[in-house]
Amino acid sequence: MNIDQPLPNIRMRMPSLTKTEQSIVESFLQPHFLHKNTSIKEVAERLRVSPALLVKVSKKLGYSGFKQLKDALTAQLESSDFTPSEQLLPDDSCDEIISKVLHNSINALTEILDFIDSQSLSAAAEAILNARSIEFYAAGASSIVCEDFQQKLLRIGMKASVPMERHLMLMSASLLTEHDVVLVVSHSGQTADLMDSVRLAKQSGAKIISITNNYNAELSQLSDIPLYAPSSPEPVMGKNGTARLVKLAMIDCLYATIVNKMPDVAEKNLNTTHKALGLRE
Template structure:
């Protein structure tokens, strides 16, 4: 999640840190610097940017993580993988991603976001590209217990939507990068109008996270096939499900009554 805030060289160093067993307990900072062709000072700088006091604390944390019983490294697909290997890797990476977010999610933030949605006059769900289906899924879930939300389908509609919001409204934004141009103009306008912003993103340092009243982080690997286009969507959907269930728990009577109505309304379609 902190990778986008690093320079290209710093990102390369951090990505090496993330490789299983790249840092052994006995590995010195001098060894790492020589192996990567950088200075020890840069290694320390990257360690601090990643939230540690220095290289030693980062190394100890990684070794503790890799040595834990629950640790199972995510794997990339290889050109010669069999179907069995592909399926195993995809499903294991999905399990890893859900385990990671379970250890990371801020439940107080989820609860506050749920309260904001419950009390909102209007609920707008903004996304672009592959994230659109996440907003549509949330819209469908909310409608099941009588909470209406709108999903503007393009940039023009998002800007028009944002222009008529006020402090009684909520905008939930789904963006892996947190800096998609099509979204950010509308988010800035909604924020200026006084609307409450809820964000689901992977980028801790993105402008979207900074503008959000309630940022919800969905960490996922930047790897293009199984990472940001695979597990990233999975963890965002899991966060949406958590938010949906939290909302239902806060309005149990309304949720139960409307869920019964909407279930009966589509029962005729289930022949």
């Protein structure tokens, strides 16, 4: 874990915390709640919890203790180039809504740029390139991300399947082998119907690549190559906004890496598919 990027790390670990622990972390993330000289005793008194619980929460978030978490958070939140994401307010004008949405999108993309693991992404690209068959599993809005990737790969001559229903995913998973790859896209990493297919694909021997926001989800644990796309849990501009944007950006990075590993074939097939669509350079 990159402790210099506490915000995305914290957001990806929060789903595994209890409600009490989550409320503590939400307080940590409030502007000006923590400062360099804030003591654990002071925070415990303000939140009416024990110092031991603060240490426990800090360790669940991947830090050695409260001080390391506090130092990492304050360093990021007080950085001169840090811009906090904004939430919509009921009386926001259209101009204010546009500004908030676009600035939050910029923040999300800047965050993923500093956070993404290039070695894991390159390994995922290699796995897809070497696979006998490629399957994409997702549910709900994440299916759009998979369909986007399917179309991108087809343009360079690579065929992938996107089963859109639970029974189709289960049938697909049952027929996979160690020569196949499954890319799973899930914000929560714990959608029940989706996980049934992932478990079966794993049992069949397929290599699992995942893109999720939940570091401790079963999906992350089952994945051979987990990729993380952190985003705000805020319902309007987070889960239903920047979460999709960050996943699409991750897919773009993965696609470009694949193209870069097979430049001649990719260029030839791009020209062929462009001509088929009647496009002109």
